[in-house]
Amino acid sequence: MKQLVVDILQNFTSEIIEENMIEVPAYAHLGDYALPCFSFAKKQRKSPHVIAEELATRLKDENIENAKAVNGYVNIFMKRVPFTNSVLSSIHKEGVQYGSSYHGAGDIVTIDMSSPNIAKPFSMGHLRSTVIGNSIALLLEKSGYKPIKINHLGDWGTQFGKLLVAYHLWGDKKKVEKAPIQTLLELYIRFHKEAEIDETLNDKGRAAFKSLEDGEPSALALWEWFRTESLKEFQKIYDLLGVTFDSYQGEAFYNDKMDPIVDELQQKKLLIESDGALVVDVGENVPPCLIKKSDGATLYATRDITAAIHRKKNYHFTKSLYIVGNEQSLHFSQLKIVLNKMGLEWSEAIQHISFGLILKNGKKLSTRKH
Known part of the structure; x- marks a missing residue:
């Protein structure tokens, strides 16, 4: 449509009109498109207001309903019927391909989305990540990219050690089988x-x-059972939303892949010992990135660094998106810096797409308490 406006305008002025000169007014009552006339003033030796008035008066076309001069702009109102007919005709002709482009040229974009924690309820944050991530995937696909939707399950970490202990102390197999998420959550809270x-x-x-x-x-067998039962519950939500995933590789998938990454960090002299733990210094304005605890256990950051490297090798992505709440902004800043320090230039392809935190009575919702 902008090009159509350019072609029409070019018939009524000797000035060279380019598509990037055509603006869309902020408010509908100002028109569908607008042409600023300020750049023409010096050549024509007239004020922009006069140039706009003269051009608006001359502007007549079967696609234009009206043209008005306002403060040095020519505001253009398009006729709805020709435009609507044109759009409907295109939709009828192109079908499901309508609106598609080849801008992405088949480039791969990984999308880390949803990512609920097993043995815990599917939260509002996970729901928002799922819906936002799926919408972005659809837009990317329409634009010619190949999105890879990854459900990076929260299925690893100290909390699962706590859950194992809780189950051994107070667990009931039949209760877990009947209501897995509720029962496991109650055990976690009790712990x-x-x-x-x-x-x-x-x-x-x-x-x-x-x-x-x-x-x-x-321990692995019990953890695997918790994971399987949790996924059955989550799948009910995904089925309702009509959302599918290309991968369910969660944090646990990277358990046997982290040691080589930690070794690489060591070889590149990036690891620093701090109170028995191993960290990477990421700069004055960002806290150190914790890689290993003093007891040798790995952390969220260790797994995400490993996951990012694995995804690059496996998918050869052009862009890697993380649809996660903005409370994780620091984590993703550290992630990019560590990858960059490792000499991985593609770290710039990582993008954190954040959303706000939902609060209850001004506080973050917690699964540790009722």
């Missing part, structure tokens, strides 16, 4: 309440997670 009285429970939780990281068979 934290009991830990306020008995602090040794936290040590047991950390030890249980370490056994999980070390591949202890019984």
